[in-house]
Amino acid sequence: MNPLTFDLRDLPPTLPLFPLPSALLLPGSQLPLNIFEPRYLAMIEDALQTPERIIGMVQPLNDDGTLFDVGCAGRISYFQESGDGRYMIALTGICRFTLQAEQLTDRGYRRATIDWGRFADDLKSSDDRIADxxxxxxxxxxxxxxxxxxxxxxxxxxxxxxxxxxxxxxxxxxxxxxxxxxxxxxxxxxxxxxxxxxxxxxxxxxxxxxxxxx
Known part of the structure; x- marks a missing residue:
């Protein structure tokens, strides 16, 4: 069950993207991250200025910068400055999304138009039962x-x-x-x-x- 109470109408139409291989965020899960690249430090600073404090986690498909078209939105639920220019954050997964279009911001990170419809059920209470x-x-x-x-x-x-x-x-x-x-x-x-x-x-x-x- 998702510990955060978000409605589909609360979710923004665009998200800043943090591409990171093998970093898996699922709805309801926690993901600690160590942020040190200048463009992603800027991304976190920008996200913290928004009411939702949400970024999109997505895995790179290959080395040319192409991304998988499904990622997961996470709310910054913990934030601390390290003292040496890094940010230590934790994300709480909210809802998966489908990437529609992306563009490079003037701060150096990517922002994407998001479709939430395919995974809207992530915002509902989940059935915890499994077959075996x-x-x-x-x-x-x-x-x-x-x-x-x-x-x-x-x-x-x-x-x-x-x-x-x-x-x-x-x-x-x-x-x-x-x-x-x-x-x-x-x-x-x-x-x-x-x-x-x-x-x-x-x-x-x-x-x-x-x-x-x-």
Whole structure:
């Protein structure tokens, strides 16, 4: 469930864009960021002057500056100056969007016209149910073991499905295409299925690599 109460009418028609590979923001999740490039320092300063304090997170599609056409809007929910010219911020995900057109601002960052319609349901209370929570947790435990990740399993098992999946999607070393697929998944159930498939594929590749080394 989205912790911020926004209505579709509250969301602006354009957003400043922060292109960052492998940085995944989902509705309701938190994303800490360390801002140091001058153009993005300017972007944060400009965003803080608006009532919404919203920027758009989007992944680059390739090295030529082309962006994926789906991103997620985040509200600056925490902001601190570091003392050495950087900003430490945290974004809270609000709603995904589709990019329509973009232009370069005179401050050096990109601003895009946004369509919210495809993902308007992000602003509603989500159905936290998934088809097989036990399977998700089982595959997650195997994946964490192979990756040598530590986890508080008691805490995880007490957490809601959306919280578990948001954390998984953000912290696991999935590639850009996998993170984009997780972002664009329609509904928690489909995102859960995709997470299971990605982790099972990684486990299979690890097992195949071990077999080849023996």
């Amino acid at each position: 929570r036990d399977k998700l947790l089982d595959v997650m435990k195997k994946y964490f073991s192979v990756m040598s990740f530590e986890a508080d399993w008691t805490q995880i098992e007490q957490s809601g499905n959306e919280q578990i999946m948001n954390t998984l999607a953000a912290v696991c070393p999935f590639d850009v295409a996998e993170k984009q697929a997780l972002l664009e998944a329609q509904g928690l159930a489909k995102r859960a299925d995709l997470l299971i498939a990605i982790m099972e594929m990684a486990l299979h590749e690890e097992e195949s690599g071990n077999d080849a080394r023996h």
